[in-house]
Amino acid sequence: MGLIITRAVQVTTSDGSAAFEVYPVPVASDEKTAIAVADNAGSDIIVTNETATIDDIIGNNASIAVDELYRLVFPASGAETVDQMAAENNIYADSPAARMWQLAQLAESKLNSLPLWALEFMAVALKEADEVALATLCRAVAQKVSQSGNWNDTFPQLAPKNERAALPELSDCTPIDPTRLTAFADRNGRLASVIPGYEPRQGQLEMIAAVADSFNNGHHLLVEAGTGVGKSIGYLVPVAAWASLNDTPVVVSTNTRNLQTQLIENDIPLLRQALGPERGDNLRAVLLKGRSNYLCLRRLGLLLDHGYMDLDRAEMRQFARTVAWAAQTDDGDLDSLSGGCGIDSTFVASLGSSGEECPGRACRYFRRCMVRRIREKAACAHIIVANHALVFADAGESGGVILPPHRQLIFDEAHNLEDAATRHFSTEVSANKLRILLRRLVAEHRKRTTGILPNLQKHLSGSGGENPHQSQILKDIRTARNTITRVREAGSDLFEALAESLDIDTDVNRIRSTGSDAAPVTADNSNDLLDAITPPAKANPRPVVAGEIRRRGMFREWTSQEGHLKVTEAAVAFNDALHYMGSLLDQIAEGLQATMEGELALYNDQAAEVSGAAKMIRAMAADLLFTLAASAPGYVFWIELVRNSETATYSRKVQNRSAALMAAPLNVGAALEEHVYRQKESVVFCSATLRVGNRFNFISNRLGLDLIAPDRLRACLATSPFNYTSQCLTMAAPFLPDPRSGAETAVYVEQLSGLMLDLFSTMRGRSLALFTSYQMMRQCANILEQPLADAGIRLLVQAKGISRDQITRLFRHGAASVLFGAQSFWEGVDVVGEALSCVVIARLPFMAIGDPIVEARCEAIDNNGGSSFREFSVPTAVIRFRQGFGRLIRSTSDRGIVVIADPRIATKSYGRRFIESLPCAMLRTQNRDDLLSRTQNFITNPEL
Ligand code: SF4
Known part of the structure; x- marks a missing residue:
């Protein structure tokens, strides 16, 4: 007998102090009865014996809170309170007790549907976690399922693949009709029929036609779609039409998860709805991740x-939920x-x-x-939503094995493509990476040891009578476990030596080979795309340390006194330890595999784990050689200080000071052209900000699009439907001091804070301030916190532990709020309506000085006779500036002001390039009063 809900009764405790609704519930166990108790404050399911009185029950510590039961069986739910849990299941009963009870029923019915294997593991894990009542409940349900014979196969084998025929050639494809597609999104089209108050956007119609044309004619396309164009629908309409008509997949790649979620949860369902029941249902889309x-x-x-x-007690609870x-x-x-x-x-x-x-x-x-x-x-889908990293990884595998074969590719958020590619092809050797790797092998806890090696050791030892094979494997495991300490300490010595070699006040020092110390480059994880960025040189297992280090702006010989010798010795020891560890792991894996036919066949899975760990150890050794040598052309190499929090618990030594070895490609364009653009018929790049000074040259150059034959590349400008001239007042504040350097910065911060206080008071909050440095953001926040609070304005400051989405939600729904953000806030904040009516750009967003990638890219341009400031620094900043500006107007009814608080926009010649990139004119204000009175005038006169 399982858990069956029978009836509800009303009872009162013996002292009459509390009234409860009580639902007696027989459970499977002969001696136990589950009773649900609910009052206005909370609800429990209580497992107790039949003779217990209600007072016994209420005081019984074997009770199960409904929310705990819910979390166990719905572990993916983000709901934190019972009310949230009820809401996500559309339970809106008036009485809290009734809501609780309905939730309990729901959870119980889900528990009943779980397969026997899961219930049994959950029961054991919960018992180990001291969750006695939940364990009893799981066991009771498991008994019922066992007796019913309904064992439920959770992971059914896949049906035979519904494979597509080979990708059709362009000449075999049926073209899509741009006129019909634009009609679909026009005033009386199908989209209008499913979106109340639909207004067609000219820019979106132009984009639909341009993307359709690129698919029909097999060329690549750059699309700058201004804010409000609806760019995702602008490409999804032709993508869906092309993929359905030709039964071929199209990949849509994004930079952020937010956009992926929006595509999968909002835009594609909307498109399906507009297509109608039959064609909409047939449109197959899938989200594919790494x-x-x-x-x-x-x-x-x-x-x-x-x-x-x-597992320990806390992990056991997590394990039970994970199994569910x-x-x-x-x-x-x-x-x-x-x-x-x-x-x-x-x-x-x-x-x-x-x-x-x-x-x-x-x-x-x-x-x-x-x-x-x-x-x-994904192989059967029409639209595959992926991310940039997945596309790069796929391009790296010969022939592409991650994504299904495809010839049409959309890069959304394409202004981030170079950064995404740089990140993807960067290399890091650090204490943190080593710690993660070694923890998979052996992890020491307070009272126990876990990991691949101890688990294998335990099970080999416990499998009864050792044979010679087992004895050898066990011996190797013991040696490998001892070697872990050697690897850890050697790594610790190296990372500490690297940290000591850094300039005293510097977080980053670049390194490079002198030429005579040119060293080998190997990378077990190399792939075609990576190789195209830098061809691997001959293997050499001994590390060679780069001969030059950059100090105070110039490269010079890295002497032994400055740490070269110490780093070299530590690197040799670490490299040896890694190689020895790798060979031991190989030996263990081979030992397990060699006996696979016999009694150790059960250890097949562990053999895969051990040889996987060996591959990762060898990859780290290869990365060590690569980064230390700093000799590969086309790369920048550096040593970077790692802050303590990242290395905490790794080793006492490293907690004090540790550094990482890093490498990043200087130019990703040529590799992308060869391995992505050349392999596809149509690649569409879209973003709200691709142009600088009304031209696509900069982005084309950075992404290698200038390597594409001119007749294979087109561009489309889909203009924003917003009227920036009437919706937005843009003002510069040239009266503020130069924000750039030393003592002047303090004066700037003080004056900027004063201006912001007046401005935010005039705006009654409703403002976003964008900073380029966390330090300046915090300085301004410290100055303004109290005065803003006194003015009834809440200040929200970007901080660790709270995500951008969470803080934006607080800002959006809170009255009179000001939000301070840096970095990702320049392009991540999307607040429609009055809640965001003012944006302050504290400083023009030039890349951080001292960033080794930026520095090396600038050098490369200068060395080629160009001007890095004009050709790289300014255009990069302009694109970021446009993103920041774009936070203000998010709908045709939005209205507000942008204050550019960096006087350089008005005083420097390069300021013109920022001004030209704005969608409306910029006013140069005379002084603070002038700026404030114009603000006041704008917000009180909507007709202006
Ligand atoms: S080891 Fe590979 S094939 Fe096996 S379950 Fe994991 S991902 Fe799938």
Whole structure:
């Protein structure tokens, strides 16, 4: 008998002090009865014996809170309170008790639907976590499921693939009709029929026609779609038409998850609705992420088979929830698990698929594999929403194996493409990376040790009677465990030596080879695209340390007194330790594989884990050689100080001072042209900010589009539907001091704060201030916090621990608020309406001085006879400036002011390029009073 809800009764406690609604509930166990108790303050399901009195029940610590039960069976829910849980299930009963009870019923019915294996693991894990009542409940349900014989296969094998025929050639494709597509989005079109108050946008219609043309004729396209154009619909309409008509996939790549969510949850469903029931339902779209985002059943299986009893109490609770999630997920997307309450992201990440460990078809879970499942779903889809990193990784694999074959590709948020490619192809050797790697092998906890090696050791030792194979493997494991200490200490010595070699007041020092010390470049993880950026040189297992280090603006010989010798010695020791560790792991994996036919066949999965770890260790050794030598052309190399929080708990030594070795490509354009653009028929680049000075030259040059034959590249300018002249007052404040340097900065901060206080008071909050430095943002915040509070204005400041979306939500819904943000806030804040009526740009957003990538790129331009300031620094800043400006007007009814508080826009000759990039005229104000009176005038006279 399972958990069955029978009736509801009203009772009162014996002392008459509290009234409860009580629902007696028989459960499977013979001796137990579950009773739900609810009052206005909370609700519990209580498991107790039948003879208990209500007072016993109320005081019984074996109770299960409804929200705990809910979190267990719906671990992906982000709901934190019972009311939120009720709301997300459309439970709106008047009485809190009734709402609680309906939630309990829902959770119970979900529990009943879980497969037997999951319920049994959950029962054991919850017992270990001291969640006795929940464990009893799971066991009771497991008994019921077991008796019913309904064992439920959670991970059914995949149906035979519904594979597409080979990609059609362009000449075999049916062209799409731009006129029909624009009619679809025009005044009386299908989109208008599903969006109340729909107003067509000319820019969007032009974009639809331009994208359709690029698909029909097989050329690439740059589209700058101003704010408000609706650029995602602008490309989705032709994408959906092309993909459906020709049964071929089109990839849409974004830079941010927010945009992916918007496409999958809003824009594509809207398009389906507009297409009508039949054609809409047939439009298949899928969100594809990197493989580490998907549950690896082999890793889960290992945890279930061997590893989970080593978890501590808190992890056991997480494990129970994870099992409940794994039993329900149909796509294995770990983001949905980590988004839920109370599951640690490191624990979630340990379940993600890893390319190094995945044996592919040889995996015993291959037929049910989540990664395979999502890829096959993508192979049949019309629209594949991906991210830039996935597209680069795919271009790196010969022939592309991550994304299904495709010839049409949309890069949205294309102004970030160079940064995304640079990040993707960068290399880092750091204490943090080493710590993560070693923790997978052995992790020491207060009272126990976990990880691949101890788990394997335990299970080999416990598998009964050692044979010679097992003895050898166990010996190797013991040696490998001892070697971990050597690797850790050698790494610690190197990172400390690197930190000591940094200039005393510097966080970053670039390094480079002198030529005579030119060293080998190897990278186990190299791929075509990476190789195109820099061809790997001959392998050499001994590290060579770059001969030159940059100090006070110039490269000079890096002497032994400055740490060269110490770094070299530490690097040799670390490299040796890594190689030794790698060979030991190989030996263990080979030992396991060699005995696969016999009694150790069960350890197939561990063999994959061990050899995956060996690959990662070797990759780190290769990265060490590559970054230390600093000899590869086309790269910038540097040593970077790592702050303590990133290395905490790694080693006492490193907590004090640690540094990382870094490398990044200088130019990604040529590689992108060869491996992405040349392989596709149409690549569309879109963003609200691609042009500088009304031309696409800068972005074309940075992204390698200038390498494309002119007849293969077109451009489209889809203008914003907003009337910036009437909707926006843009003012410069040339009366402020120059914000650039030293003592002047303090004066600037003081005067800027004074101006902002007056401005925000006039605006009654409703303002966003964008900074280029956290330090200046905090200085201004410190000055303004109290005066703003006195004026009844809430100040929200970007800070660690609160996401941009969370703080923006607070700003959007709070009255009279001011938001201070830096970095991502320049392009991440989207607030429609009066809540955001003023934007202050504190400083023109030039890239940070001292950024080694920026510095090296500037040098490369200057060395080629160009002007890095004119050709790189200013255009990069203009694009960012346009993004910041674009925060203000988000709809045709928005109205507000932008204050550019950097006087250089009005006083320097390059300021003209910023001014020309604005969609409306900029006023030069005389002084603070002038600026404030114009502000007052603008907000009180809507007709202006
Ligand atoms: S095939 Fe690879 S990703 Fe899939 S379950 Fe096996 S190891 Fe994990």
